[in-house]
Amino acid sequence: MARLDQVITNIVDIFLEYADDEGKKHQLNKEELKKVLQKEIQSPELKQKINADDIEEAMEMLDKNHDGEVNFREFCRCISDLAKCYYHKKTGRGGKRSKGKEEGEED
Ligand SMILES: [Ca+2]
Numbered sequence: 001m002a003r004l005d006q007v008i009t010n011i012v013d014i015f016l017e018y019a020d021d022e023g024k025k026h027q028l029n030k031e032e033l034k035k036v037l038q039k040e041i042q043s044p045e046l047k048q049k050i051n052a053d054d055i056e057e058a059m060e061m062l063d064k065n066h067d068g069e070v071n072f073r074e075f076c077r078c079i080s081d082l083a084k085c086y087y088h089k090k091t092g093r094g095g096k097r098s099k100g101k102e103e104g105e106e107d
């Protein structure tokens, strides 16, 4: 598989593997979210961004529609935030700019 194929299938497979573990299917509850963050994120700077030790806060941050679970859309947003975090670190560009929006920040 090409690298992006791999990344994309990984994101979906990882989500489903944890989300279908208990409770509702295709939704990560607090316990599932904690497990996925603990097991699938190891790099310190990404761990710093989303802390599995304070799962209440992580859930609050990710659960955009406030239904107490993280759905696939919310999970994707989390991955995209982590990717941006790594990108900024790698390119040395600071976080969000205050002036204008040039990289299509949505809502
Ligand atoms: Ca579940």
Ligand SMILES: [Ca+2]
Pocket (backbone or CB within 6 Å): 062, 063, 064, 065, 066, 067, 068, 069, 070, 071, 074
């Ligand atoms: Ca939600």
